[in-house]
Amino acid sequence: MSDLCSPTFEDLATRLGFSCAEAGGLFELRSPFALENWTLPVLELTIVVGAVLALIYAIVRLRRTGDPTNLVLWLGTLAFLFIIEPLLYFPDAFGVEEYVDTMFAHNVFTVEFMWGRLPLYIIAIYPLMATIAFEIVRMLGVFRQYGTLIGAACVGFVHHAFYEIFDHLGPQLRWWEWSLDNPVNQPFFDSVPLPSVVVFAALWPMSLAFCVQFFVGRHADAGRRFGGLELVWRTVVVGLLAALGTVILPAPATVIGMGSTTVRATVYAAELILVSAVAIYVLARQWRRLRTSRAPGSPETPAYSNDFVRYFSIAYLAVMAVLWASALPDYFAATDGVTGNGDPVGNLWYTVACFVVAILVVAATFTIPRNYSPSTDDARTRTLSGA
Template structure:
């Protein structure tokens, strides 16, 4: 079988990306000079997402001190979710799967963990974009209505999806990561459809539902004695831990793979694409309709945390995409002269339009 017909092992995927430093792969964690990365765009995304995660943490702590614990709970649960989900994905052979069962590998970035498998910026990705999407939807009032937990969770999934896909369709063009394509049913340009739906849409929905279910909304301490305050903190910590650990379970239950299996339907490229468009499209229409009903057009909130960060994210990627256009349009059969696959610019433009819409809605 040819390389395009069979899935690749970690070593083969490393060779596709240009090779890693051997001693780095053998290290649990390593630091690499940012001036020696494969492409300068990798430095940009590292800074952007690490700043986003820290900015979100600062915001969540401020809300916690004000008595709103759900924000910090969501931020912390996103980190637990990331560790619980990503680490098994990096080492499928440890779970009894063949060594070519990998879905993807990341290139070498400035700081890397788990024997070269997990860059720091990917660890920051979850609390950066998911948390910002959660805050935006919560502040738009989608949770404060009938069936608010469900509608709000769908809104978080949609908002996260449109921002995440701007990133997801850019990274492969400059070797930020490579997909193990034979392990996926279908792709839109360089991005597997299951990534676009499961990681970009279903994941934040699962995290939001788990957080809403298990994390106390408030741990206000104003009138609490020391014993009562300690109990509230313990309940918050336990709820957050359980939310983070429950999220991967909800995530798996909500994926298209699970539903196709339960219904006894064979997943073909066509059926996966149709189901994905129906699922994400319906949630998008519902979220846009709710925002049109509950909010008005305004640019006032752009200075607030979530919108300010997401606007920064959008602006940075607008610049990156402008830089990438010459390589994008000169690609032959979807592959650049550097040997990397391109994403879908039309999909990115559509996501960018909805991203701007979300940024310009205000209660």
């Protein structure tokens, strides 16, 4: 659809190896063997299968236990996606091109929507990543012990670890291309815009988790059952408020750093460090507490468990490790952060740190007891944490 091909998007598409003017329509199907390289269909299959399994799990849990939290989380991410993504893909059509020029372009994958803008795997990665992060934190009992806000911060931290493994690899393997000159993307952390590292990878899932737990999760944990219409409006509200949260939470960096990229980067980094410090302390403390929570003679309560997330997290990390391994020869041969093919490389050591965090939190879900003994510390912490 050539009338929607802005000069910026056309340039990004050309660098990725396809033509914006010839990119399908509302829906397009390609052969997985005709993509840019073999990593694209592998990534696509991993993410789409994971998202479908997460949806099946959410539906089965709702039918068996009456708990709609997972389903609201899954659908709430899509509500957020369809609020945010069209504005980013078609700023001209929405009349906001003066404020938000094209920030990036995805490469073309097997299943595409919206004239080459939206691969199916991008739709799938929102609910999959959110489910993995939320459920790991939920299995560790953080919401129960520390409340909605602290639990949401932990979700943001865990999501950040899983997502940045993917985020720092994509540009090198041509999964997408960032617009280097767009001020909204500034500053860059190697090949990744720092706003993506902080806002999308940590603050957005924190906002989403807070809304899901506040409007649905804490009520479901208390045994409340919801009607169909009530779940619909709560899901829509979750998507809307999560989108609003992506404006409010990074506001300090946006406002304070308005005239300086350096100041903006500093404030972004400070926000991420704050969320990470809180999450690391809480997750470590909660893991240790659960490991010692079985008091002799105490009544035991079944802990929340999600084996799908436990095992699919391992599968995701294994696939990403293979994809990263395939990229390392070109990564180490890169000059000034650019490979011989002209592709920018991410930060390997930051990615390694994210792998370590992701492996540790997944391992934690395997090493806690499947039952726990309530203690006075539980009641005290819930009282202090509020919701």
